[in-house]
Amino acid sequence: MNEFIGFTFIIIGALFDLFGCIGLIRLPDLYNRLQAATKCVTLGTCGILLGSLIIFGLTAAGMKAFLCALFILITSPTSAHALARASHIAGVKLWEGSVVDKLKEDTEKK
Amino acid sequence: MRKGILFLLLLIVWILLVWPFSGGAVDYQSIVAGVVVSFFASLVFGELFTESPHKFLGVKRYLWAILYIPIFLWSCLLANLDVAYRVLHPLLPIKPGIVKVKTRLKSKSAITALANSITLTPGTMTVEVLDDGYLYIHWIWVKEADVEKATLIIVRRFENLLERIFE
Amino acid sequence: MIGFLIIVFISCSFMCLYRIARGPTASDRAVAMDILGIIVVGFCVVMSILTRKEFYLTTAIVWALLNFVGILALSKFLEGRGFED
Incomplete structure (x- = not known):
């Protein structure tokens, strides 16, 4: 029974990983790609780790999976924020269809 | 201590x-x-x-944090379904832009938690954080470019709970 | 089902490699590196379930740590560079 629930979580997580990577291919500019890929891949990998926690139970391996899921949930948005900030400073343009860019207006004002 | x-x-x-x-x-x-x-x-x-x-000694903070976890996970799941819809749609329904919001949180750990929550919830991602409480958010479907209305939509969901946890 | 998981992970990795090869700017390549690192963590976990060996999970934790530190260093490096590749 535990195996069945765990493998269900793992397959859902793998599907979310796949959606994130399709987003990495299809979306037009860097910020959209970063956004789609970070969200989908973070929750997908956390789903896989949660499934392995359910399969292994309360053993050393299960606790390592739990710790790894917590760690990814904290660090992945931080690295996404660092990459977005760095590429905006380096001058990567937004897509042509973008509506507003308040950050560029404010940095040019100063 | x-x-x-x-x-x-x-x-x-x-x-x-x-x-x-x-x-x-x-x-x-x-x-x-x-x-x-x-x-x-x-x-x-x-x-x-x-x-x-x-x-770290206040017991109430941990209770509010336990209440915060299911809300966060639910909006995280909604964000993933939203991204899956936008990616698999053949016309790519996106209207991106960077908007500016203001938060009333002060401490550094609270602002870090707010930025991480914004990054993992539907359609938004933090690009830049200023010292005086302004955040620049990349939004995949811009509904409001104005500061006040964007704050009302993006930040208010988490701010009340995070204020009770971290401030 | 095992074959399905293997196919999903291999196609994810090839999509990231496509973005690393084709990305117009250096920042695009950095984003694809970040995503590829997290996908490798997921692959390690699936391997640990299929083979019932525990050390793959230790590998996953160490890989996640190194990926985070590497991406932070890479983004600090990208801040000082221009738009051209």
Whole structure:
């Protein structure tokens, strides 16, 4: 029974990983790609780790999976924020269809 | 005080990492090694740890944090379904832009938690954080470019709970 | 089902490699590196379930840590560079 629930979580997580990577291919500019890929891949990998926690139970391996899921949930948005900030400073343009860019207006004002 | 709290946190992480309770017997050697390692680590790094250690003692904060976890996970799941819809749609329904919002949170840990929550919830991602409480958000479907209305839509969902947890 | 998981992970990795090869700017390549690192963590976990070996999970934790530190260093490096590749 535990195996069945765990493998269900793992397959859902793998599907979310796949959606994130399709987003990495299809979306037009860097910020959209970063956004789609970070969200989908973070929750997908956390789903896989949660499934392995359910399969292994309360053993050393299960606790390592739990710790790894917590760690990814904290660090992945931080690295996404660092990459977005760095590429905006380096001058990567937004897509042509973008509506507003308040950050560029404010940095040019100063 | 601050060293003691860091010691406890490191010991919890160590015990989760080695997990000495498997097989019915408790492995005391691993626990003693963990106590020695976290004691010396907290002696060395204690000064760098946190600005306000007295906040760790409030019991109410942990209750609000437990309430925060299901709300966060639910909006995370909604964000993933939203991204899957936008990616698999053949016309790519996106209207991106960077908007500016204002938060009333002050402490650094609260702003970090707010930025991370915004990054993992539907359609938004933090690009830049200023010192005076302004955040620049990349939004995949811009509904409002105005500061006040965008704040109302993006930030208010989390701000009340995070204020109770971190401030 | 095992074959399905393997196919999903291999196609994810090839999509990331496509973005690393084709990305117009250096930042695009950094984003694809970040995503590829997290996918490798997921692959390690699936391997640990299929083979019932525990050390793959230790590999996953160490890989996640190194990926985070590497991406932070890479973004600090990208801040000082221009738009051209």
